[in-house]
Amino acid sequence: MLEIKKKICQSYGCVLVLGCDVEKGKVLARILIIDDEEVARFTLREILESRGHEVDDASDGLEGIAKQKAGEFDLVITDIIMPEKEGVETTIELRHEYPNLKIIAISGGGRTRNLDFLKMAEQFGADKVMAKPFSPDELLAAVNECLK
Amino acid sequence: MSSKTLLKGLLSKLHLLPKSHESKPKKNSVDHSSNRSKDILSFELRLDGILKRHESGVSDHVYLIDLSNLHDKLSERWQKEEGAVHDAICGIIEKRLGENDLFIQYEDWSYMVVFPILGVKEGQLKTTLISEEVVRKLMGEENPRELVEIKAATIEDDGGISFRPAPPIETLIDEVSRNIPEVENAQEAEGGGKGRADALFDKIGFIFRPMLALNTKVVSTFMMLPIRPISGGFLSGHDVVPVSPEQGWVFKLDKLIIRKAAETLDTLKKSKKNSLVSIPVHFETLAHHNWRTKYIELCTALLEGVEKKVVFEIVGLPDGVPQARVLELVTELHTRSRSVIARFDVDHTSFPAFKVAGLHAVGIDIYKSELSEDKLMKKLSKFVSAAKKNQLKTYILGVRTLSMYTIAVSEGVDYMAGYALSETAKDAQEVYAFKLDMPYLSLVESAMNGKNSDT
Numbered sequence: 001m002l003e004i005k006k007k008i009c010q011s012y013g014c015v016l017v018l019g020c021d022v023e024k025g026k027v028l029a030r031i032l033i034i035d036d037e038e039v040a041r042f043t044l045r046e047i048l049e050s051r052g053h054e055v056d057d058a059s060d061g062l063e064g065i066a067k068q069k070a071g072e073f074d075l076v077i078t079d080i081i082m083p084e085k086e087g088v089e090t091t092i093e094l095r096h097e098y099p100n101l102k103i104i105a106i107s108g109g110g111r112t113r114n115l116d117f118l119k120m121a122e123q124f125g126a127d128k129v130m131a132k133p134f135s136p137d138e139l140l141a142a143v144n145e146c147l148k
Numbered sequence: 149m150s151s152k153t154l155l156k157g158l159l160s161k162l163h164l165l166p167k168s169h170e171s172k173p174k175k176n177s178v179d180h181s182s183n184r185s186k187d188i189l190s191f192e193l194r195l196d197g198i199l200k201r202h203e204s205g206v207s208d209h210v211y212l213i214d215l216s217n218l219h220d221k222l223s224e225r226w227q228k229e230e231g232a233v234h235d236a237i238c239g240i241i242e243k244r245l246g247e248n249d250l251f252i253q254y255e256d257w258s259y260m261v262v263f264p265i266l267g268v269k270e271g272q273l274k275t276t277l278i279s280e281e282v283v284r285k286l287m288g289e290e291n292p293r294e295l296v297e298i299k300a301a302t303i304e305d306d307g308g309i310s311f312r313p314a315p316p317i318e319t320l321i322d323e324v325s326r327n328i329p330e331v332e333n334a335q336e337a338e339g340g341g342k343g344r345a346d347a348l349f350d351k352i353g354f355i356f357r358p359m360l361a362l363n364t365k366v367v368s369t370f371m372m373l374p375i376r377p378i379s380g381g382f383l384s385g386h387d388v389v390p391v392s393p394e395q396g397w398v399f400k401l402d403k404l405i406i407r408k409a410a411e412t413l414d415t416l417k418k419s420k421k422n423s424l425v426s427i428p429v430h431f432e433t434l435a436h437h438n439w440r441t442k443y444i445e446l447c448t449a450l451l452e453g454v455e456k457k458v459v460f461e462i463v464g465l466p467d468g469v470p471q472a473r474v475l476e477l478v479t480e481l482h483t484r485s486r487s488v489i490a491r492f493d494v495d496h497t498s499f500p501a502f503k504v505a506g507l508h509a510v511g512i513d514i515y516k517s518e519l520s521e522d523k524l525m526k527k528l529s530k531f532v533s534a535a536k537k538n539q540l541k542t543y544i545l546g547v548r549t550l551s552m553y554t555i556a557v558s559e560g561v562d563y564m565a566g567y568a569l570s571e572t573a574k575d576a577q578e579v580y581a582f583k584l585d586m587p588y589l590s591l592v593e594s595a596m597n598g599k600n601s602d603t
Contacts (some may be wrong), residue, residue, distance in 0.1 A: 036522070061551075081558050083521030086551040088588055096595035111532075111560040113584070120585045124592060 029147050030071075033057040034064035034090060035079040035106075044077060047136045048143065061085030065093055072098070075146055078126075080107035080117045088120050095125030102146040108132025191252040193518055195262070209263050210301035211275040212254060212311045213241075218283055218295040219257040237282050244278045246390050272300065272314045345397065352376050352388050352401070354408050355572040357545065359426065359565040360582050362557060369459060370576035371426040371545065371565055372409060374401060384515070386430050386463060398432045398464075399439040403446055405429070410450035412576050413457055421578040424486060426459040431466065434477045447484045458485040459508075465490055471501035478506045489543065494519075494527045497534035509562060510535050515546025525555050532559045553587055 031053045033044045041057040048055045056073070058064035062085045064078065076094060080087035087105055094101055105121035107114040108131060118129040128142045215237070222233070234253065241251050241259060254260040261278070263271035279296040299311035356370040376388040389397040409427045416423055433439045451458055460481040465474075474490075481488045487508035494512045502510060512531060514524060528544070535542045544556050547566030556564050568587050 081554050083525050083551055083555070084549075086554045088554065089550045089591060092588060092591050092595060096598065111558065113557050113560075116584050117554060117558070120588065123585065124588060 028052045029074040029143075030054045030056075031143070032064060032067055032073040032076045033078075034059075034061060034076065034082070034087070036060055036082040037079070040079065044139070047139055051140060051143075053143075061087065061090030061093075064090060068094060068098065068101070073101070075102040075104065075143060077104045077106060077143075078121075080105060080114065080121060088117055088124060091121045091126050092124045102127050104128045104130060104142055104146060106130045106132060106134075188252065190518065191250060194250055209266065209268070209271050211261050211263070211271060211314065212258050212299040212301070213261065213275060213279040213282070214258045214297040214299055214311075215279075215282070215295070216257045217297065218286065221295060222286070233286070236286065240282050241278055244274070244281070244391075272298065276314070345395070345400065348376070348389065348397075349400065349404065352404065354405075355574060356412075356425075356576050357565040357572050358570045358577065359543070359545075359563050360569055361563055363562060365582050365584070366579060367570070367577075367582050368422070368579045369424040369426050369563070370573065371461070372405060372412070372428060373572070374405060374428075385428065385513075396439065398430045399436065399443070402429050402433040402439075402443055406443070406446050406450055409458070410454075413451070413454040416457065416576055417454060421576070423576045423579050424457050424459055425576055426461050426489070428461045428463050428491075429481070431462060431464040431469070431477075434462065434481075435473075440477075440480075444480060444484070447481075451484055455484050456486050460485045460488045461511075462488065462490040465492065467496075471505060474502060474505040474507075482506060491545075492531075494524065494531055497530055499535055499538040499540055503538040503540050507540060509541035509543050511543030511545065511563070513545040514552065515548065515566070517546070521549070521551055521555070524552065528555065528559055528561075532561060536560070550587055550591075557584065 028051065031048055033041050033048075033055060035041050035044070035057070036059050038059075041059070045055045045057060056067060056071075058067050060082045061078070064076065065085070067073075068076065078087045078090050078094075087107065091103055091105055094103055103121075103126045105118055105126040106129070107118050107121075114131060118126075118131060122129045127146050130138065130142060237259065238251075238253070241261065245251060245261070246263075246265070248263075248265050250262040252260055261275055263274060266274060276298050279298060283295045298314040300314045302310055302312050352374050353376070355373050355375055357373055358367045359369040359371050360367050361369070373384055374386075374388050375382050375384045386398060386401060389401050391398075405427060409425055412425055416425070429443070433443050462477065462481075478488045488506065489509040489511060490502065490507050491511055491513060494514065494517070496510075499510060512528070517524060519527070532542050541562040542560075543563035543565070544561050545565045547553050547556055547564055547568045549568055553564070553566075553568040569582070570586075
């Protein structure tokens with residue numbers, strides 16, 4: 001299983017986080033991951049759960065917003081390029097409905113202009129934006145900063 | 149039994165019937181099993197759409213083209229080249245169907261067609277003519293009727309569904325031809341016949357889709373789109389006229405489009421606006437020698453002096469069109485325009501011939517696509533990749549959602565149009581700059597307005 005996880009993380013462009021330094025049973029924050037790529041959702045979940053966060057995921061903005069409505073999260077990490085409802089639109093709607101929600105927008109799909117869309121996500125309310133690939137440490141640092 | 153029940157019953161039989169080509173893929177055949185599932189799903193979706201639009205019901209409009217006799221005659225050849233035979237049959241049937249019509253392979257050697265709009269006799273006649281064309285093309289038969297049987301769907305006393313032989317074609321021809329208006333002269337034949345054609349063309353209007361050039365972030369081209377209202381919506385593009393090569397309606401529409409384009413360009417010139425106008429022209433017009441000649445003469449006469457403001461968009465290009473033919477057509481159009489672009493199916497990924505032919509861009513129109521955005525995303529990626537390999541620019545029309553907007557932009561599409569970006573216009577406007585965040589601004593505004601009204 002560890003070898004499989006390593007391969008997945010390598011293909012996603014990050015280094016596998018090993019071990020966990022969080023007290024057993026203690027949940028730091030409730031985080032929702034919205035990404036249409038299953039590998040991305042799996043990898044981000046692994047990284048965040050290893051730090052004691054409670055994580056749920058959704059495959060597009062429609063599902064993500066529905067989950068946020070059903071059980072409010074502390075932080076949403078949303079991809080930009082997604083079918084059905086993409087990340088900038090999702091950010092706008094979440095920011096309007098949940099002013100205190102922390103939002104991190106990430107992007108790396110497609111061939112071009114990902115930075116343009118990340119800037120837009122920031123313009124429209126994302127607290128942080130990150131271009132893929134990024135390391136687990138970079139992600140965790142962004143999450144920690146948002147949750148301060 | 150309602151028509152809905154009839155057709156649902158037909159569909160259930162469609163799923164259950166064993167298909168010999170699904171069990172063992174034969175040489176020269178494509179993988180029919182997965183294609184078959186997609187065909188059935190697509191057929192069901194379109195059938196549902198038709199049932200919703202045609203409340204009067206579609207019973208008595210379902211026919212079966214039974215090619216068992218043809219199969220027996222072809223026998224070994226059919227076995228050997230089953231995939232190619234099936235593809236040829238489907239190609240012939242598809243070519244003769246209208247926008248509202250459907251077909252699907254029913255059993256191994258039969259095809260079901262649905263004509264929801266045609267009268268009972270007209271539907272049977274059309275089915276018979278199509279089947280004869282199939283036999284003629286496959287066999288070169290002089291008397292194709294012996295090799296094909298046409299059946300009509302009927303509801304049995306016990307509520308079951310069966311197919312019964314349709315009346316002989318000679319009887320149908322006599323009855324139907326009494327009601328078809330005579331064509332009085334060649335000019336009317338060219339124009340598609342008086343009366344019915346005039347009434348139809350009187351209802352055709354035009355809108356203009358602003359097209360964004362992503363490299364420069366400027367809307368500088370307005371794409372002409374003919375539209376015709378129907379109950380519950382409207383038809384657009386060349387779908388505003390029925391598909392019927394003998395009546396020349398597509399050609400007549402293309403002439404109407406050129407006349408409207410000329411008026412538009414004249415207005416732009418007088419008001420000193422710099423916009424370009426994209427003019428769709430159907431391959432059928434260009435492929436028919438007389439029609440092409442007349443079309444080009446009209447272009448020459450009406451577009452003199454504004455050629456550099458014209459983009460021709462070739463639509464309806466068939467698969468497998470020879471490169472030499474495309475080169476000939478593009479060259480002829482290019483002498484009267486700024487550039488020539490061509491529209492394809494989203495699955496098309498072979499472009500070397502089109503680059504050589506001189507096309508500026510290749511594109512797709514997803515407005516009426518029934519594919520999920522997830523599937524469109526993947527297909528668009530392949531389409532753009534294939535075009536870029538051949539140094540062709542790409543365009544996408546009919547972008548209706550912000551998700552498709554971001555997908556198209558991030559895939560590196562060069563030009564884009566659709567109401568996710570901006571509303572269509574009644575006339576071509578002046579060139580204007582476009583910022584990538586513009587499609588989101590109305591969303592932000594409504595969110596802010598909603599917030600203000602809450603407080």
